[in-house]
Amino acid sequence: ETGVTQTPRHLVMGMTNKKSLKCEQHLGHNAMYWYKQSAKKPLELMFVYNFKEQTENNSVPSRFSPECPNSSHLFLHLHTLQPEDSALYLCASSRGLTDTQYFGPGTRLTVL
Amino acid sequence: GENVEQHPSTLSVQEGDSAVIKCTYSDSASNYFPWYKQELGKGPQLIIDIRSNVGEKKDQRIAVTLNKTAKHFSLHITETQPEDSAVYFCAASRNTGTASKLTFGTGTRLQVTL
Numbered sequence: 001e002t003g004v005t006q007t008p009r010h011l012v013m014g015m016t017n018k019k020s021l022k023c024e025q026h027l028g029h030n031a032m033y034w035y036k037q038s039a040k041k042p043l044e045l046m047f048v049y050n051f052k053e054q055t056e057n058n059s060v061p062s063r064f065s066p067e068c069p070n071s072s073h074l075f076l077h078l079h080t081l082q083p084e085d086s087a088l089y090l091c092a093s094s095r096g097l098t099d100t101q102y103f104g105p106g107t108r109l110t111v112l
Numbered sequence: 113g114e115n116v117e118q119h120p121s122t123l124s125v126q127e128g129d130s131a132v133i134k135c136t137y138s139d140s141a142s143n144y145f146p147w148y149k150q151e152l153g154k155g156p157q158l159i160i161d162i163r164s165n166v167g168e169k170k171d172q173r174i175a176v177t178l179n180k181t182a183k184h185f186s187l188h189i190t191e192t193q194p195e196d197s198a199v200y201f202c203a204a205s206r207n208t209g210t211a212s213k214l215t216f217g218t219g220t221r222l223q224v225t226l
Binding site: 004 | 208
C-alpha cells in the first residue's frame with residue numbers, strides 16, 4: 001500500500017449522471033494530483049493542488065470539477081461526461097511539488 | 113513542452129535474462145527522471161529515480177542510466193523474475209525548486225516467461 005486510497009475502485013455512469021471520485025492520502029503530503037490514464041496513451045496530468053490551492057489545470061474540460069477541502073483529501077466531481085472520458089483516473093500525492101509522487105490504485109470509470 | 117518517447121512498447125524475456133527499456137526526452141532542462149512499475153489493478157509505483165547530476169544509479173537488480181548529452185535514459189533489470197512482469201513507465205520533469213510537472217512515456221509491457 002502506498003498510503004493513497006481511492007474510492008470507488010470501479011464506476012459505471014451514464015452521460016447524464018453526476019458522480020464524484022474520492023482520494024485520500026495518509027502520508028502527510030501537501031500536494032495532490034489527478035491524472036487520466038487511457039489505453040495506449042501516456043498518463044495525462046489533469047489538476048494539481050498544493051496546500052489546498054489549485055496550481056495547475058491542464059486544459060481540462062469543465063465537466064470535470066476538482067475539489068480539495070484539505071491537504072489530505074481530493075475529489076473529482078463528474079457531470080455530463082462523454083464515452084471518451086472512460087479511463088483509469090489516478091490520484092497521487094507528494095510532500096512538495098518537486099518531490100516524489102505516490103499514486104493510488106485508481107478508479108476505473110466507464111461512461112455509457 | 114516536454115516530450116518523452118519510450119521503447120519498446122512490449123518486451124518479452126525469459127526468466128533470468130536481462131531487460132532494458134529506453135526513453136528519450138526533448139527538454140534539455142529536465143533534471144529528474146523517475147521510473148514507475150504498474151501491476152494489473154494497481155496504480156504506478158516508483159521503483160527507482162535519477163537526477164541529472166548523476167549518470168547511473170543502482171538498487172539491487174534494477175539500475176538506471178542517464179545520458180544528458182543524448183537526452184536519453186534507460187532502465188535495466190537483471191536476473192528477471194516472473195514478478196517483474198508489469199507495465200513500466202519512464203517520466204521526466206524539470207524541477208525549478210518550487211514546481212515540477214512529470215511528463216510520462218507511453219509505457220512498456222514487460223512479460224517474463226518461465
